[in-house]
Amino acid sequence: xxxxxxxxxxxxxxxxxxxxxxxxxxxxxxxxxxxxxxxxxxxxxxxxxxxxxxxxxxxxxxxxxxxxxxxxxxxxxxxxxxxxxxxxxxxxxxxxxxxxxxxxxxxxxxxxxxxxxxxxxxxxxxxxxxxxxxxxxxxxxxxxxxxxxxxxxxxxxxxxxxxxxxxxxxxxxxxxxxxxxxxxxxxxxxxxxxxxxxxxxxxxxxxxxxxxxxxxxxxxxxxxxxxxxxxxxxxxxxxxxxxxxxxxxxxxxxxxxxxxxxxxxxxxxxxxxxxxxxxxxxxxxxxxxxxxxxxxxxxxxxxxxxxxxxxxxxxxxxxxxxxxxx
Amino acid sequence: xxxxxxxxxxxxxxxxxxxxxxxxxxxxxxxxxxxxxxxxxxxxxxxxxxxxxxxxxxxxxxxxxxxxxxxxxxxxxxxxxxxxxxxxxxxxxxxxxxxxxxxxxxxxxxxxxxxxxxxxxxxxxxxxxxxxxxxxxxxxxxxxxxxxxxxxxxxxxxxxxxxxxxxxxxxxxxxxxxxxxxxxxxxxxxxxxxxxxxxxxxxxxxxxxxxxxxxxxxxxxxxxxxxxxxxxxxxxxxxxxxxxxxxxxxxxxxxxxxxx
Numbered sequence: 001x002x003x004x005x006x007x008x009x010x011x012x013x014x015x016x017x018x019x020x021x022x023x024x025x026x027x028x029x030x031x032x033x034x035x036x037x038x039x040x041x042x043x044x045x046x047x048x049x050x051x052x053x054x055x056x057x058x059x060x061x062x063x064x065x066x067x068x069x070x071x072x073x074x075x076x077x078x079x080x081x082x083x084x085x086x087x088x089x090x091x092x093x094x095x096x097x098x099x100x101x102x103x104x105x106x107x108x109x110x111x112x113x114x115x116x117x118x119x120x121x122x123x124x125x126x127x128x129x130x131x132x133x134x135x136x137x138x139x140x141x142x143x144x145x146x147x148x149x150x151x152x153x154x155x156x157x158x159x160x161x162x163x164x165x166x167x168x169x170x171x172x173x174x175x176x177x178x179x180x181x182x183x184x185x186x187x188x189x190x191x192x193x194x195x196x197x198x199x200x201x202x203x204x205x206x207x208x209x210x211x212x213x214x215x216x217x218x219x220x221x222x223x224x225x226x227x228x229x230x231x232x233x234x235x236x237x238x239x240x241x242x243x244x245x246x247x248x249x250x251x252x253x254x255x256x257x258x259x260x261x262x263x264x265x266x267x268x269x270x271x272x273x274x275x276x277x278x279x280x281x282x283x284x285x286x287x288x289x290x291x292x293x294x295x296x297x298x299x300x301x302x303x304x305x306x307x308x309x310x311x312x313x314x315x316x317x318x319x320x321x322x323x324x325x326x
Numbered sequence: 327x328x329x330x331x332x333x334x335x336x337x338x339x340x341x342x343x344x345x346x347x348x349x350x351x352x353x354x355x356x357x358x359x360x361x362x363x364x365x366x367x368x369x370x371x372x373x374x375x376x377x378x379x380x381x382x383x384x385x386x387x388x389x390x391x392x393x394x395x396x397x398x399x400x401x402x403x404x405x406x407x408x409x410x411x412x413x414x415x416x417x418x419x420x421x422x423x424x425x426x427x428x429x430x431x432x433x434x435x436x437x438x439x440x441x442x443x444x445x446x447x448x449x450x451x452x453x454x455x456x457x458x459x460x461x462x463x464x465x466x467x468x469x470x471x472x473x474x475x476x477x478x479x480x481x482x483x484x485x486x487x488x489x490x491x492x493x494x495x496x497x498x499x500x501x502x503x504x505x506x507x508x509x510x511x512x513x514x515x516x517x518x519x520x521x522x523x524x525x526x527x528x529x530x531x532x533x534x535x536x537x538x539x540x541x542x543x544x545x546x547x548x549x550x551x552x553x554x555x556x557x558x559x560x561x562x563x564x565x566x567x568x569x570x571x572x573x574x575x576x577x578x579x580x581x582x583x584x585x586x
Contacts, residue, residue: 102418
């Protein structure tokens with residue numbers, strides 16, 4: 001649970017006082033409000049997504065939740081404990097994959113896992129069992145003795161996840177877990193996030209990737225300028241763009257789009273790569289009207305599909321307009 | 327393990343953190359022993375300085391050994407400590423480490439052990455050479471010399487962590503800062519000569535270590551009959567002073583490593 005969480009950063013020293021001097025009241029304007037009074041609760045066993053543009057406050061929030069940064073104000077409770085005051089106990093039962101984190105290049109994949117396991121106080125016997133199981137699961141077992149500096153980005157990210165999971169955490173924090181990864185690594189990671197969640201693990205993830213958020217998350221919070229502006233299920237968030245209805249149409253022959261635009265129910269016609277993207281007021285009425293029109297012009301349809309509102313569109317709309325959903 | 331962590335006594339928690347500091351030590355020794363800044367400051371500098379300070383001078387064997395040992399112990403015991411934090415910040419392993427169930431003090435203590443062990447290994451080399459080749463000329467008190475080496479090594483290791491306080495992610499920046507602090511300390515210490523009690527020599531912890539080594543090699547202490555005890559007391563005080571200052575300063579600057 002996150003309650004009234006605030007994080008302010010002091011400005012860099014050079015810019016701190018400027019020409020005003022340290023006692024000027026205007027200097028309070030220089031404080032960077034990275035996170036500004038946010039509240040949310042993550043339910044046990046859910047995958048909670050934290051979305052927002054760059055610099056919105058996602059990483060600062062996750063860093064406060066994982067005990068890296070001290071909140072300026074407010075409280076974070078994890079498993080009933082104040083996350084800052086009981087840092088060691090909370091860190092013991094949580095796993096973390098920071099966005100900018102890396103593995104130890106001088107260590108092999110195996111040594112990285114053994115090091116983290118030992119830091120968490122896991123017995124040697126148990127460490128070996130868990131490491132073997134995880135490396136096999138994440139398709140790294142064959143490369144376990146290779147120095148991590150020779151791993152690809154996807155392999156390093158998978159190893160970081162293994163390092164977070166070797167401790168059997170109750171809560172797993174993932175900061176941009178699939179960012180910049182190849183398709184295969186991203187697929188393995190998404191699959192395993194789902195698998196661990198099904199086993200009861202609570203997962204808190206930040207992402208830029210709408211597809212990841214849509215596929216994985218039970219609920220999503222959207223943060224911008226340090227404030228949460230939306231918190232709901234992906235389905236409900238998508239409803240924000242309900243007024244955006246469209247039809248994708250491909251024809252066997254070329255069509256005069258000017259005439260099509262004049263039809264009653266059609267709002268806009270956009271030329272797409274292989275056909276047309278038609279924004280409409282009413283899907284049913286428009287399809288009937290379009291079919292009548294093309295029959296009269298003896299043109300054949302190659303493809304017709306309706307366009308469902310996407311999370312990405314809803315996200316952009318929320319960010320642009322600052323739509324607030326309680 | 328994870329279930330009883332919520333109900334630990336302070337003593338048990340302390341021992342768990344102490345145990346985990348040794349895990350950090352193992353990691354630091356494995357990763358940093360051969361890093362260029364460590365090799366330059368820990369091995370190359372003592373050799374260069376030894377040649378520079380002794381070439382063309384007639385130095386008595388007793389001051390040759392004490393000076394060499396003091397310089398090696400000081401430079402090697404302060405070689406790993408300053409680069410751990412900037413190196414880990416640069417390699418982006420530091421945030422993962424901070425989210426482990428260890429405090430910043432545990433990370434610092436782990437680094438103290440590693441830089442201390444590194445220093446002791448290299449300081450033993452001139453000692454062994456001295457025992458082999460000069461034992462007929464000098465009477466060496468092994469207990470005093472080893473006690474001095476351990477206490478001074480720990481004090482210097484604590485000092486080295488203050489040098490890594492600036493929150494940079496460029497080890498080169500720390501190297502420059504480290505040289506600016508370490509070299510004046512070396513030059514204000516009475517290396518390869520009898521201890522002259524000038525006020526400037528008192529500032530350097532090296533002076534007290536040199537005195538211990540001199541006494542262990544049969545010389546009299548510059549601080550009177552109980553000079554060795556005085557030296558040990560001062561080095562312990564320096565060590566604790568550096569340790570608590572390092573805890574305080576790193577606690578203050580930790581967040582700056584994760585801004586932006």
